Amino acid sequence: MTAQDVRPPTGPVVPGPVRRRRPDVSRVLHAVRVDRRFLPVVGTIVVLLLMFTIGGARYENFLSGRVVSNLFINNSFLIVLAVGMTFVIITGGIDLSVGAVVALSGISAASLLQSGLPAFVVIPLMILIGSALGLVVGVMVQVFEIQPFIATLAVMFLARGLCYVISLSSIPITDPTIVWLSSTRIPIGDTWSITPSGIIALAGVAAAFFVLHYTRFGRTVYAIGGGESSAILMGLPVARTKVLVYVISGTCGGIGGFLFTVFSRSGYSLTGVGMELDAIAAVVIGGTLLTGGSGFVIGSVLGVLVLGLIQTIITFQGTLSSWWTKIFIGVLLLIFVVLQRAIAARRR
Amino acid sequence: MTAWKTFVRSKIFWPVMALVALVAANTIKTTHFLNIRVQDGHLFGALIDILRNSSPLLLVALGMTLVIATRGIDLSVGAVVAISGAVACSFIASSPNPGAVVTVLTAVAIAVLLSLVLGAWNGFLVSVVGIQPIIATLVLMTAGRGIAMLITGGQITTINSPAYKQIGSGFWLGVPLAVLIAGGVFAIVATLTRRTALGMLIESVGINPLASRLAGVQSRTIIWTVYALAGVFAGIAGLMISSNVMAADANNAGLFIELDAILAVVIGGTSLAGGKFSLSGTLVGVLVIQTLTLTVTILGIPPAVTPLFKAIVVIAVCLMQSPVVRTKLGSRRRVPVMAPVPAEVVS
Numbered sequence: 001m002t003a004q005d006v007r008p009p010t011g012p013v014v015p016g017p018v019r020r021r022r023p024d025v026s027r028v029l030h031a032v033r034v035d036r037r038f039l040p041v042v043g044t045i046v047v048l049l050l051m052f053t054i055g056g057a058r059y060e061n062f063l064s065g066r067v068v069s070n071l072f073i074n075n076s077f078l079i080v081l082a083v084g085m086t087f088v089i090i091t092g093g094i095d096l097s098v099g100a101v102v103a104l105s106g107i108s109a110a111s112l113l114q115s116g117l118p119a120f121v122v123i124p125l126m127i128l129i130g131s132a133l134g135l136v137v138g139v140m141v142q143v144f145e146i147q148p149f150i151a152t153l154a155v156m157f158l159a160r161g162l163c164y165v166i167s168l169s170s171i172p173i174t175d176p177t178i179v180w181l182s183s184t185r186i187p188i189g190d191t192w193s194i195t196p197s198g199i200i201a202l203a204g205v206a207a208a209f210f211v212l213h214y215t216r217f218g219r220t221v222y223a224i225g226g227g228e229s230s231a232i233l234m235g236l237p238v239a240r241t242k243v244l245v246y247v248i249s250g251t252c253g254g255i256g257g258f259l260f261t262v263f264s265r266s267g268y269s270l271t272g273v274g275m276e277l278d279a280i281a282a283v284v285i286g287g288t289l290l291t292g293g294s295g296f297v298i299g300s301v302l303g304v305l306v307l308g309l310i311q312t313i314i315t316f317q318g319t320l321s322s323w324w325t326k327i328f329i330g331v332l333l334l335i336f337v338v339l340q341r342a343i344a345a346r347r348r
Numbered sequence: 349m350t351a352w353k354t355f356v357r358s359k360i361f362w363p364v365m366a367l368v369a370l371v372a373a374n375t376i377k378t379t380h381f382l383n384i385r386v387q388d389g390h391l392f393g394a395l396i397d398i399l400r401n402s403s404p405l406l407l408v409a410l411g412m413t414l415v416i417a418t419r420g421i422d423l424s425v426g427a428v429v430a431i432s433g434a435v436a437c438s439f440i441a442s443s444p445n446p447g448a449v450v451t452v453l454t455a456v457a458i459a460v461l462l463s464l465v466l467g468a469w470n471g472f473l474v475s476v477v478g479i480q481p482i483i484a485t486l487v488l489m490t491a492g493r494g495i496a497m498l499i500t501g502g503q504i505t506t507i508n509s510p511a512y513k514q515i516g517s518g519f520w521l522g523v524p525l526a527v528l529i530a531g532g533v534f535a536i537v538a539t540l541t542r543r544t545a546l547g548m549l550i551e552s553v554g555i556n557p558l559a560s561r562l563a564g565v566q567s568r569t570i571i572w573t574v575y576a577l578a579g580v581f582a583g584i585a586g587l588m589i590s591s592n593v594m595a596a597d598a599n600n601a602g603l604f605i606e607l608d609a610i611l612a613v614v615i616g617g618t619s620l621a622g623g624k625f626s627l628s629g630t631l632v633g634v635l636v637i638q639t640l641t642l643t644v645t646i647l648g649i650p651p652a653v654t655p656l657f658k659a660i661v662v663i664a665v666c667l668m669q670s671p672v673v674r675t676k677l678g679s680r681r682r683v684p685v686m687a688p689v690p691a692e693v694v695s
Contacts, residue, residue: 161656
């Protein structure tokens with residue numbers, strides 16, 4: 001199918017020889033009517049489908065509802081973290097603190113539950129811990145003009161240190177609410193199923209999608225990433241939005257901590273080491289540029305699924321050692337950034 | 349008094365104060381903290397310990413300073429530390445004569461060469477392909493630990509080689525060899541950047557890559573060089589760390605050293621926005637971090653809590669250096685008002 005075929009019959013007829021020959025890729029894109037903005041996300045979808053095809057061809061039972069359901073269930077916390085990270089990265093910032101926030105909210109919840117507080121008090125508290133740390137980062141970035149990298153790095157150390165102040169060892173959780181949340185599986189059809197954590201994560205994605213694309217706040221987030229001084233000159237509330245973005249990311253860290261606690265049924269100071277990098281990798285694989293200004297929440301979710309699928313394939317293979325996961329993620333990350341770079345270079 | 353005033357206003361003032369405060373606190377807690385004694389012809393004491401423990405971090409932080417000066421960042425140094433140690437230890441462990449000096453020198457050469465290649469790879473991604481430094485080095489940071497595991501086969505490779513042990517815990521003329529290596533590298537880098545035009549060229553690339561390229565600075569070569577150097581320094585640090593424990597631990601060697609190095613650079617007053625860098629500031633930053641780590645141990649606090657104190661020091665130093673606080677503090681001292689410069693003129 002060429003570009004000419006899909007053109008409406010009423011369109012102008014361009015004489016053949018004069019027509020500028022487009023490169024193949026863009027001709028195909030034109031044929032399927034893909035906006036260039038969506039190109040990176042389309043790339044992620046292609047990789048995801050490719051991995052499903054390879055996995056389905058190589059292993060039995062790979063293309064089942066169970067595998068896909070588990071992908072969502074086992075990565076629910078990472079989905080939430082990646083969603084929060086997307087907000088920050090679209091403004092051109094970065095948040096290194098989320099992994100430590102997950103650990104801090106997890107271990108403080110475990111220790112509070114151990115001391116007898118009910119779950120309905122502890123769960124909001126976990127999320128508030130994340131929001132508070134996000135607020136600290138936001139104020140440091142906005143008011144004191146500390147670079148996001150350093151501000152979030154400092155908060156990462158702060159949260160990690162506080163974890164060890166609370167407890168040096170792992171605290172198990174026996175609270176009935178948390179146990180119920182972690183052991184419930186809601187079946188959908190024959191093989192598909194979802195957990196409360198998965199529902200929370202998907203709800204978070206939906207909420208983030210709405211906020212980012214259908215509210216004034218969301219548009220300001222993109223505007224800041226596109227050019228902070230222009231956003232200020234346009235009279236947008238840049239200071240408030242920038243602080244709020246870190247609060248959102250921190251809150252997502254708190255929710256992620258809650259989901260991880262449900263997942264592991266314990267609180268431990270060492271959980272979530274390097275989780276922020278997984279979240280950043282997912283966002284980048286999902287097609288969001290680290291320079292800010294462009295990117296989609298859905299892309300980040302797909303990025304998390306790609307990371308999860310690498311893990312699944314390596315588990316199915318069985319003979320590959322666990323460290324291949326890291327190498328594969330690194331290679332995939334490299335391919336994606338080089339591709340994005342190529343796209344960005346062509347656009348100019 | 350003018351010299352004192354310049355010092356008070358310089359960016360290095362608060363980090364030095366932090367260091368002095370830490371040393372003072374330690375001296376009050378344990379009175380013999382400042383003592384240095386000679387035992388078997390070697391220097392011993394808490395201060396010597398701090399210097400020796402700082403050596404790997406100083407090496408990594410030196411490379412990081414140069415990279416940050418070009419407006420970059422290198423997250424992969426921790427992985428390079430692990431790979432370098434893994435390669436050296438695997439080579440020594442598999443050689444028929446692990447104690448021989450030739451074996452050790454070959455192992456060191458292979459490890460340093462590999463680190464150079466890894467650093468150059470980062471430089472290639474940043475300067476030629478044009479990927480943002482944080483993502484370009486994130487690739488190696490993620491994959492690097494996997495590669496190190498691949499080299500050691502997922503196990504902790506222990507070795508027995510007196511010659512290799514010298515790198516981390518040997519002495520020469522009474523001074524720890526590690527301190528001499530790190531000090532030597534520091535002196536070389538300081539001479540090269542401050543006595544030649546190299547330092548100014550690096551700063552110009554960091555302040556405005558486009559303008560410096562138009563002015564005839566080979567920014568691509570310079571960026572490539574600083575990443576390669578950061579790789580080599582991380583490689584040497586990896587040798588020290590593995591030699592200290594006589595083992596290569598692919599998972600934990602150099603874990604978070606990139607973050608410590610970045611903290612040291614920032615405490616030392618070099619801005620992550622690139623441009624002006626201060627090697628002496630980095631040295632002070634490294635000493636602050638190591639002294640802090642030792643202080644936590646001396647005060648009897650669990651070492652795991654150290655990150656909390658690092659965070660407090662970093663936040664304090666950053667706040668003191670932040671424009672808002674500096675204007676408030678300096679309002680009586682008449683701070684020269686600078687015209688606002690648009691941050692991103694070119695993009």
